[in-house]
Amino acid sequence: MTHTVPGSKPPHTDPALRSVDLAAENQALRARMAYLLEQAERNHSIMCRHQAFDLEIVGAGSFPELVGTIFRTLPIISELESVTLSLIDEDADIRTVMLKLGVVFEDFPDLLFVETIDELGFDLGRRNAYSAPPKPLLGMYEAQRHGAAFPRPPAGLQSVALVPLLRNKRIIGSLNLGSVDPTRFTPSLGTDFIEHMASIIAICLENVISNEMLKYIGLTDSLTGVYNRRYIDRRLLEEIGRARRQTYPISVMYIDIDHFKRVNDTVGHQGGDEVLREVATRIKAELRLSDALARFGGEEFVVLLIDADLDSAAFVAERIRASVAGSMISISQETQVSITVSIGVACLTDGDPEASAEVVSRALIAQADSCLYQAKEGGRNRVVSYRG
Numbered sequence: 001m002t003h004t005v006p007g008s009k010p011p012h013t014d015p016a017l018r019s020v021d022l023a024a025e026n027q028a029l030r031a032r033m034a035y036l037l038e039q040a041e042r043n044h045s046i047m048c049r050h051q052a053f054d055l056e057i058v059g060a061g062s063f064p065e066l067v068g069t070i071f072r073t074l075p076i077i078s079e080l081e082s083v084t085l086s087l088i089d090e091d092a093d094i095r096t097v098m099l100k101l102g103v104v105f106e107d108f109p110d111l112l113f114v115e116t117i118d119e120l121g122f123d124l125g126r127r128n129a130y131s132a133p134p135k136p137l138l139g140m141y142e143a144q145r146h147g148a149a150f151p152r153p154p155a156g157l158q159s160v161a162l163v164p165l166l167r168n169k170r171i172i173g174s175l176n177l178g179s180v181d182p183t184r185f186t187p188s189l190g191t192d193f194i195e196h197m198a199s200i201i202a203i204c205l206e207n208v209i210s211n212e213m214l215k216y217i218g219l220t221d222s223l224t225g226v227y228n229r230r231y232i233d234r235r236l237l238e239e240i241g242r243a244r245r246q247t248y249p250i251s252v253m254y255i256d257i258d259h260f261k262r263v264n265d266t267v268g269h270q271g272g273d274e275v276l277r278e279v280a281t282r283i284k285a286e287l288r289l290s291d292a293l294a295r296f297g298g299e300e301f302v303v304l305l306i307d308a309d310l311d312s313a314a315f316v317a318e319r320i321r322a323s324v325a326g327s328m329i330s331i332s333q334e335t336q337v338s339i340t341v342s343i344g345v346a347c348l349t350d351g352d353p354e355a356s357a358e359v360v361s362r363a364l365i366a367q368a369d370s371c372l373y374q375a376k377e378g379g380r381n382r383v384v385s386y387r388g
């Protein structure tokens with residue numbers, strides 16, 4: 001029995017013509033099938049590329065590695081003209097720590113920081129702990145509305161998706177996707193895929209940021225914010241290796257606050273802490289960015305000066321001494337104290353080329369320490385350099 005779909009052309013009764021019909025139908029079905037296959041293959045290839053991308057970002061060991069991979073790879077695998085990231089960094093903690101760890105933000109112009117969640121532009125309504133997380137915003141690009149998320153919009157940017165980065169329902173930022181195709185991100189489009197992608201990126205971001213924070217805490221002195229002994233010990237070994245290979249001088253300063261016990265006795269332990277912070281600030285102000293300052297413990301600081309011979313290190317040491325002694329340190333509105341420091345300076349000379357970096361490092365610190373001792377013996381508030 002032959003069924004006829006109402007309104008459709010009735011099949012030919014002539015068998016020859018009917019076979020022509022069937023052949024055309026067959027051809028149309030084949031073409032449709034080929035199209036579906038092509039789509040399936042394309043989707044499969046996108047899925048594979050995204051799986052490889054997921055693995056790559058999950059494996060990123062540091063913040064720069066993670067954001068570098070996102071900016072480099074995501075536009076290619078997702079065929080997008082622009083990808084930016086906006087991160088909420090209320091008190092600039094992320095930026096401060098990353099800077100201290102040597103992240104060069106100029107390398108990532110599409111990494112953006114905002115202070116408040118409102119700056120991300122999501123429809124937050126009246127939110128509480130039980131509110132559903134905001135949905136991605138998809139639509140045509142409008143410079144006024146989306147300019148903050150795309151500070152360097154590519155030519156012909158047409159449609160955008162701002163996808164919230166969520167961790168335990170908390171918004172940590174936004175993944176911003178831009179395309180020159182006006183149909184790429186329309187409000188009616190399903191968002192499961194981009195939300196999934198954003199959730200993986202959010203987990204990875206939170207992980208690397210926490211790791212970098214921990215790394216930072218492990219390498220810094222919580223009282224003064226300068227590096228700690230562990231950091232400087234390690235850095236000194238690296239710098240000795242580099243300085244020997246590239247034959248430039250490095251110097252070490254050992255700085256000790258004079259009569260600090262008396263300071264504590266006079267202004268109390270908290271006052272003493274304030275003095276330590278201010279002395280660290282004054283030392284730092286005299287250094288170059290490439291130098292490293294650490295609190296070695298108690299009232300002692302060590303400075304590592306890169307590409308500085310003994311004379312230039314002694315010159316910087318003298319500036320530090322004068323800066324600390326030059327003006328009183330305020331503990332409170334009523335209390336000010338006069339502080340001085342003694343400094344020993346030593347420079348890495350050619351020495352024994354066979355000696356290990358550990359041995360050289362210990363010798364260098366010991367030389368600076370013995371000069372510090374002489375400075376104390378000589379009356380304090382002075383700089384003594386190691387002359388071999």
Ligand SMILES: Nc1nc2c(ncn2[C@@H]2O[C@H](COP(=O)(O)OP(=O)(O)OP(=O)(O)O)[C@@H](O)[C@H]2O)c(=O)[nH]1
Nearest residue numbers: 256257258259260261262264269270272273298299
């Ligand atoms: N406020 C404060 N005091 C500290 C801290 N760490 C060590 N100190 C104190 O630093 C003082 C160091 O005293 P000493 O080593 O005797 O040396 P000094 O009084 O500085 O005398 P000279 O080095 O010989 O000039 C001690 O009283 C310690 O209690 C700290 O984190 N905060």
